[in-house]
Amino acid sequence: MANKVTDQKSVLVDLTKCVGCGSCTVACKLWNNQSFQNPQSEEFENAHGEDVKLDSNTWTTVQHMRVQKDGQEVWRFVKRQCMHCLEPACSSVCFAHAFHQTEQGAVQYDPELCVGCRYCMIACPFDIPKYEWEKVMPSVMKCQFCSSKLADGEAPACASVCPTNALMFGNRDEMLAKAHEIIDNDSRYLNHVYGEKEVGGTSWLYISDVDFGELGFPTDLPEKSIPKNIHGFTRFTLPIFAVGALTWTGVSLYAKRRHAVAHEGHAAEHKSEE
């Protein structure tokens, strides 16, 4: 099941280029055969607009944000979807191995293996996986980075339809270089490629001229990946269990022996009484 990531792909999102047309959200629905119904309210909902949220039917959204820039209100449109971490927390916490990375770096979720524990939802630093609350036997749902398209050398559905090239697709090192090139040649951009270092790096990269925090991105993330971060204490799991097991084995053996000795002594006493 587990592949080595040998051909890490990436989408570079230039937030200054997005015009909010929502093409990417429609492409996602088309390619993944998803309805426009909100799974809970069952009402028709666009996946782009001011109050949009990811749900089990909606793997990507474009949120219309009104933010302050140089003392003026400006509009920015923020595409949200799974960031496809290079070292995914969801995958590291999943004991059912329902998550795996494809060769292109897509963090793919396999509903057939999922037991529905929702650890991944707690582990994800970007709050991406969504539960199918409406179903009797729910799965967790999230963007799959169109893994089969990627394997065929195609761009993911969303990136292929973008009319302004706000979504650029390619190898991650090329996209990183491009991001820095754009930032270096245009002083309007912030000198920050979001996703380059956050939680150990992500496949999706963002550049912007407005503070990422104001656009709803978590900005307090460590540079170390979450699996590595928690490795500091999770690596003691095995020794603790081993020591525990040995201790209890010892205790058990000792108790058994004591019992046996006591029993023998008891028997001898009994015998002498006779």
Added chain:
Amino acid sequence: MEKRKELENKGMSRRRFLSVMAGAGVVGAAATMTGCSPVSDPSGTGWLPNQYRNASAIPSQVKGRVPLDPDNVSLVRNDEKCILCGQCIEACEKVQSVFGYYELPVHDDFICVHCGQCSLWCPTGAIKERSVVEEVWNAIQDPETKVIVQTSPATRVGIGEEFDMGAGAWAEGQMVTALRKLGFDVVVDTNFSADLTIMEEGSELVERVTKGGVLPQMTSCCPGWVKFVEYYYPELIPNLSSARSPMMMHGSTLKTYNADKLGIPYKKIVNVAIMPCLAKKFEISRHQFHGLEGGAGQYHEDPDVKDMDYVLSVRELADMIRKYLPGEDFANFEEGQYDQIGSTAGLIFGNSGGVMEAAVRSAYYLITGSNPPELLYNLEPVRGLEGIKRASVNIPGVGDVKVVVASGLANARQMCEEIKSGKADFHFLEVMACPGGCIAGGGQPRTAVPPQDWVRQARTDTMYNHDKIGNVNGTSVGGGNAGQNAVKTGNLRLSHANPQITDIYDNFLEKPLSHLAHELCHTTYEDRSGSLTRKEV
């Protein structure tokens, strides 16, 4: 041996088959209920248009779709029907030069001139007009209101197509009858206010030419074009005629002069317009036409009055007829008569070049005092579907008047650049945002995709054929039938010869460009260039 096996198979098969199937059914049902059934491939099982299915190294030519404000007053889009074919963006960028002509990032606006061409190019009907059929129907049902409806010139060659009468079929009379059947109280004709526009805009042109005003003068009947200028060429706002569009002149005069004549309190009038246009829905929302800023509101000093209340596209009128006159045979409706008359100079406003031709006919009269020569009744160089048409007309007293007609905003952009660069040597520029003019407006019935020239041509031809006859169809709204009978029998191909035009000036507006005419028939524009950063072209 073989025979026995065969028999065994035969004996066993029916029973076993049924029990195996029943067992499989139970297992399957149980599996489904517990969620153990196979799940579809999580990496996508759907569909995308072929242009997106190539290797990412080969970018597709046509991709995505236009950004559209969810609160756009003219247009709505149903994402469920959108297939990302890219046609809307093609129309918006290549035909109209709106999308892609501003720098990114955006400021605080979804740049849209509301022309509605995207809705004509959309093959699935995902993009369509924001319908006000319900609102209009409620107004008709309300016993407290009087609903006055006006019909734009180009509607009469469009509506028939919705009822299988063929491309460009003349359905003026049927449309009037349908409107009366639907319960509209008064049915007037925008051809009349087109005549009024000619008087105002023509007089303005004569004044600019003879007294040295800003030239070239640009027409202002098309709200898509007006918003385009406000966005991209605010420096050319002084070139725009200050005259309102015919629809808006009609709105203000109906709630003032005609309200009095009809004996209806202006507050009770609901003004509805049937238009081949979706930008008209935006136009009526402009603050310049509301309350104390508006014509009727200013006249009555009433902040609650709007000059126009609702605009229905031709497609919406067809929807309304199908919904509220079910089973009726539109094509065979008796031909009704308007409560007003407009000349056929007003009629040809619906064609690209028509405003120019009508204006030239009357400008000739306004300058020389006599009617134009035969040649000007058939101004061929400004007719037809070509994007940019140039002509020169000799008018005694002023010499050669050079005119240019552009339709489709990409063509209009060329002319704007020409004016900006100082190379323009012409006096008058007519622009219609939609290629071919209002006959191919964003509110007209859909043709094949992309919109077909043969349909445009058929509609255009029908309009000119009726201008040739010059016959008009109407009585007079609320009396004042000066010269009424003469008109009914003769022909009326000149705006200034419309007796109802004479009437409104004699009894109300005094003369073109008078103070009252300015209040009711002219407007102001606003610089919208702050909403975007123009891309240098």
